[in-house]
Every structure is written in structure tokens, then in C-alpha cells.
Amino acid sequence: MNHSSQGRIPFGRPAIVGNEMEYIAQAIRNGTIAGGGPFMRRCEEWLENALAARRVLMTHSCTAALEMAAMLADVGPGDEVIMPSFTFSATATAFVLRGATPVFVDIDPATLNIDPALIEPAITERSKVVVPVHYAGLGCDMDPILDTARRKSLIVVEDAAQAHLSSYRGKPLGTLGDLGCLSFHETKNVISGEGGALIINNEALIERAEIIREKGTDRSRFFRGQVDKYTWQDIGSSYCPGEIVSAFLMAQLECADGICKRRREIYDMYRDLLAPLSMSGDIEIPSATGTDVNGHIFWILLESETVRSDLIQHLNRNDINAVFHYVPLHSAPAGRKYGRASGALSVTDDISSRLLRLPLYYKLSDREVHRVIDVIARFFGPKNR
Structure with missing residues (x-):
């Protein structure tokens, strides 16, 4: 029996849930649709309040947030970044762009998240960052990960692309490490088409993060009246989302x-x-x-x-x-070129071949x-x- 008369059920479907169209019209009427406008700031305040986060900077994608995290972690050629192989390419490319080497470790078959016990064996004198990826919105076992990172002086960057409004022991995911990265891509729960956010939990990184997001300038300080002109201060790129995207996201956040x-x-x-x-x-x-x-x-x-x-x-x-999901990064052409595996990664190979969403x-x-x-x-x- 074929169900075609009932209509096709897609894997996913973006939805208008509230004031999206009204807010987009409002953004246009406000006279500014570039990045850094009032809707972007409203999204940041909403997330800071909802997550009890020190500082949230909106970005045009979670990939952009990860790239900012890689800059803030000061990784470069010769540095190593420990992460699962069972993740999206952006987790790795953000660090590869800075010249760092991803070191792939296996996942726990029960959670499909990075196996905390395998992080320490992957650490070398070149290790600088560990990236726990919260797969399917389920938090990694963060306590042992944070403990290992503290003992080994590693920066923790949470890839919480799939984990907005999930928590670990009562704390929102993305707020446990030094930095957290969220996605609002149309495939996620709360969406803006493309969009992301960088959660900054380490206060020492806030000022530099603002500079990196504003093309390497201290434009944010200028707008706050802290300097009388803004100038080029550091590396950076154009990471702010436009106001139309932020307006759409604000309506979604209200219904999150x-x-x-x-x-x-x-x-x-x-x-x-x-x-x-x-x-x-x-x-x-x-x-x-x-x-x-x-x-x-x-x-x-x-x-x-x-x-x-x-x-x-x-x-x-x-x-x-x-649909199935990731081709493991360690077996992908770019993974073999830019990264290396720590251990056999047999669980990753097995799970990725049998998983269906x-x-x-x-x-x-x-x-x-x-x-x-x-x-x-x-x-x-x-x-x-």
C-alpha cells in the first residue's frame, strides 16, 4: 500500500511560528539592515538571559562562531585540536583554517558523543583545544572532559550546534566550556535560515571576541563611546548577521x-x-x-x-x-589530508554505517x-x- 494520497513526509520542514514577517518589516522600516542593529542586540540579550551566559555574540553561522573560537584559542600551525570524527566538517575546518591539526577520537556507543576516556590518550605536547560535540542535542559527559582540560591546560570549545536549550546537570549546553557555538540553520530547532552564536564563558576573551567579529576593529567600543574612533586592532572577519536574519531569529527565539x-x-x-x-x-x-x-x-x-x-x-x-548522517571525518579525503586519528575509531565507523535519522x-x-x-x-x- 502506498501512502502518496496522504502527502510526502519530508525529513525536515522550516516553519513560521510567530512574528517573523512583522519583525522583518520592522527591521526594514528601522532603516538599517546591515549587521549590528537592534534585532541582533535583542537576540544576544535573549540568549544571555535564557542561558545565563556572560556574553553572547551573534554570528552569521555556527561555522563563523567556530572560526572565531579558533582565533580566540590562538591555534596555529603545529597545534592540535582534539574532537570526535563523528561530526560535521565545520567542526574541523574552523581550526584547519588556522593551520591546526584535528586529532579525531572515537565516540561512546551509548551517547554517540566523544568518549571522555579517550581524550587523555590523544593529548600530546601540541594539544591546545578539545571540542566536545553535543550530538543530537544530548550533552557530552562534560565533568570528566572539563577535568582533563583543566589538568592539561586545554581550552574547551563546545560545538553545541544541535544543542540549543539542552542542558547538562542543569547547565545549558554551550555555557560549560571556555566558548560555546550555537547554530540557527534552517535544519535546527530554532532557525533563521543561516545563523549562529558564540557564547563566551571566559571573561578574558570577551573584548577580543568583539574585535574579531568586527573585522579586527574596536568598532564595538566606539559605539559604546569608549573610544573616539575605531581602528584596526587584530585579525578578524565579517561575522555579524544582517538585521533581516536577526529579526526572523528574534521571532523564533520568542517561541523557542x-x-x-x-x-x-x-x-x-x-x-x-x-x-x-x-x-x-x-x-x-x-x-x-x-x-x-x-x-x-x-x-x-x-x-x-x-x-x-x-x-x-x-x-x-x-x-x-x-536520511543517514556523517561520513566520519577521519575517513573523508580532507580528514586524511589535514587531520589524524587517535586510536581505531571502530565505534564511529560502525555507528555511522548503521544510523538513520x-x-x-x-x-x-x-x-x-x-x-x-x-x-x-x-x-x-x-x-x-
């Missing part, structure tokens, strides 16, 4: 709690309804519940890459789009979730065994 609440509900529905297939051994599902994550991604693990491929085709035939977006209905589950269940029915 509701967006994440709905996504957590969908995440928990998937967990509950897929439990029988998990207990029968057909699939593995996350152990985390919606109270532990922000409902960004719901993944399942299949028995093999072949089964995954067959299930993707089966879902497609039934008008449902489910199911449709999950704010306006996905309960009925559509049931339809996805029904199609998956029929794949594992007697005729498919």
Missing part, C-alpha cells in the same frame, strides 16, 4: 520553549512507539528521553548498512524521507509520526524477514 517542547513530544512518541522493535532486536533506539535532549534528532541504528539502505528505500516508496520537525503531526512508525513496522514484518 514551545518549539523544543513539541519536538521533545515527537521524540518521546518515537521512543515509545519503537520500543517493541527495539526489544525484538530489529533496531536500537536512543536511551535518552525528551527530558535529556531538545528533540533535535531522533535516530535509530539498524543491523547493518544493507538493512539501512533497504529501509531508506522502503520509506521512500511510502513517501517518507529518512527519522523525520522530526515542529509541525510534524501525531498522525504522521504514527504513519512513519507503521511503515517501519511493516518493513520488519514477516514478509520482510
